Amino acid sequence: MNYKSNGKFLLTGEYLVLKGATALALPLKLGQSMDVEILDKNENLIYWDAYQPSHNGYKDWFSAVFDKTNFNVITSDDIEKAERLSNILKQLKALNKDSFTEDNDYRFCCHMYFDPQWGLGSSSTLINNLSEWANVNPYHLLESTFKGSGYDIACAKASGPIFYETEGPSIRPAEFNPNFKDNLFFIYQGHKQNSANEVKAFLDKKKDFESEVQSITEISMIMPDLQSLRDFCYFIKVHEEIMAKCLEHKRIKDYFSDFEGEMKSLGAWGGDFFMAATEWELEKVKDYFGNKGLNKVFKYKDIVL
Numbered sequence: 544m545n546y547k548s549n550g551k552f553l554l555t556g557e558y559l560v561l562k563g564a565t566a567l568a569l570p571l572k573l574g575q576s577m578d579v580e581i582l583d584k585n586e587n588l589i590y591w592d593a594y595q596p597s598h599n600g601y602k603d604w605f606s607a608v609f610d611k612t613n614f615n616v617i618t619s620d621d622i623e624k625a626e627r628l629s630n631i632l633k634q635l636k637a638l639n640k641d642s643f644t645e646d647n648d649y650r651f652c653c654h655m656y657f658d659p660q661w662g663l664g665s666s667s668t669l670i671n672n673l674s675e676w677a678n679v680n681p682y683h684l685l686e687s688t689f690k691g692s693g694y695d696i697a698c699a700k701a702s703g704p705i706f707y708e709t710e711g712p713s714i715r716p717a718e719f720n721p722n723f724k725d726n727l728f729f730i731y732q733g734h735k736q737n738s739a740n741e742v743k744a745f746l747d748k749k750k751d752f753e754s755e756v757q758s759i760t761e762i763s764m765i766m767p768d769l770q771s772l773r774d775f776c777y778f779i780k781v782h783e784e785i786m787a788k789c790l791e792h793k794r795i796k797d798y799f800s801d802f803e804g805e806m807k808s809l810g811a812w813g814g815d816f817f818m819a820a821t822e823w824e825l826e827k828v829k830d831y832f833g834n835k836g837l838n839k840v841f842k843y844k845d846i847v848l
Contacts, residue, residue, distance in 0.1 A: 546672040547576040549848060550656075550663035551698035552729070553810050554719075554818070555763040555782060556707075558745045558789065560692045562752050565760040566707045567717055567767075570698040570848040573657040575668035579676055582648040587611040589643075591628065593653040601654060611643055631670070634687040635677050642677035661731055661839075662815030667695035682712065703848060706763065723772040724843040728819045728828050729809075731839035741811040745790065755785055776805035776820050783807055802831065 549570040556566025589609040594601040607619035607628065614632040619625035635642055643649065653672075659665040666689050674681035681696045694707040697714045704719035721727070762782050769775045783794040786808070795817045796806045804821025821828065829840050 544579045544676065545576060546579075546675050547574055548664075548668035548671040548675075548699035549574040549701065550668060551695045552663075552816065552818075552847070553694055554704075554807075555766060556694075556759055557786065557808065557810055557812070558741075559752060559756050559759045559786075560694060560707065560709060561746065562756050563708070563710065564756040565763045566692075566694055567704060567719060567763045568694045568698050568701075568707050569704050569719075570701040571657075571663060571846055572848050573663055573846060574699075575656065575665065575672065576654045577669070577672040577676070578652045580650040580652070581644075582650060584648050585646050586648055588617070588648045589614070589632070590648070590650040591653075592651070593655065595655045595659055596657065604655065604659060611648065631673065631684070631688050634684055635673055635679060637687070638679040638683055639677045642679070662810065664695050664698070667691075668699055671696055671699035701848070704767075717767055719767040721775065721843075722770065723775065723820075724847075726772050726804075726820055726822060727843040728821070728825070729816050729841045729843070729846055730819060730832050730837050731816050733837060752789055755789055758785055772820060772822065779807040779818070779820065780805050786812070799835075 550573045551571060552569040554567045554569055556564045560566040587610060589611050591607045591609065593605040595604040605621050605624050607625040608617040609615065609629060609632065610617055614629045614636070616622065616625040616629055653669070655665060657663045667685070670685050670688065671681045674684050681699070682693050685691060685693055685696055692709050693712050697705055697707050697712065701714070704717040706715045706717045707713070759782065762778050765778060769778065783796065787794045790812055792812055795808045796802065799806060802819065802821070803823060804819055806820070807818045809816050809818055819828065823831070825842060832838070832840055
């Protein structure tokens with residue numbers, strides 16, 4: 544049995560989607576697959592192997608063996624990851640008591656199609672794959688494990704851009720197919736941000752951000768209708784300025800003041816990827832960011848589904 548889920552970018556609505564804003568999210572061509580093998584033996588074991596991309600195909604990322612009875616870790620090359628996975632398996636069993644049969648052992652084999660440090664959805668793609676396999680609601684499994692808004696779960700099986708709202712949740716196709724997509728680039732900042740910690744810090748502010756939620760929702764809904772790069776740059780600048788005030792952080796463009804174009808943070812500010820919109824050609828974009836130590840640059844059409 545094979546399962547596959549898409550990675551994700553949150554183009555608009557970061558943080559404020561948790562307060563009710565409509566977000567525009569993009570599923571990615573990069574994701575994670577999971578193969579499940581039911582073994583003809585019963586030693587009460589679950590074998591887990593996960594791989595990440597390498598220059599020669601794939602390399603080991605994580606492995607573990609669990610007790611099928613209680614999901615305790617028997618052995619692993621990364622105890623911290625194994626303990627997190629153990630909790631996910633426990634919650635999966637709680638949501639569907641028939642997810643693991645008594646008479647068989649199991650082998651799970653996962654292949655990441657992106658570096659897990661990139662923050663493109665290593666957790667959400669796993670949650671979605673496991674939920675499909677065990678026939679449970681992925682949003683319930685997310686809530687009992689990593690929490691979060693759930694937009695990444697919505698992206699996991701989306702066939703194109705979506706509007707997302709936490710209430711419901713509500714997921715609607717978004718006709719976002721900009722004619723200036725060749726002017727959009729995604730750049731990895733070189734380190735992964737802890738989204739859970741950033742979200743907690745935001746929610747601890749204890750504000751409702753009602754006017755900001757309305758403004759961000761309006762920007763999200765406008766995005767698919769924009770016909771020019773100039774208009775797009777204007778709205779992502781406005782979005783960044785709103786969020787900079789909410790988060791009390793500088794916007795990403797402030798760190799690249801000589802860049803000709805606009806920039807927007809994606810997801811948790813300060814880590815993972817950001818977007819650059821510019822009339823520069825790809826090589827000039829790569830040279831600019833490469834000179835600043837940022838060497839992972841993707842064109843829109845090469846990464847967005």
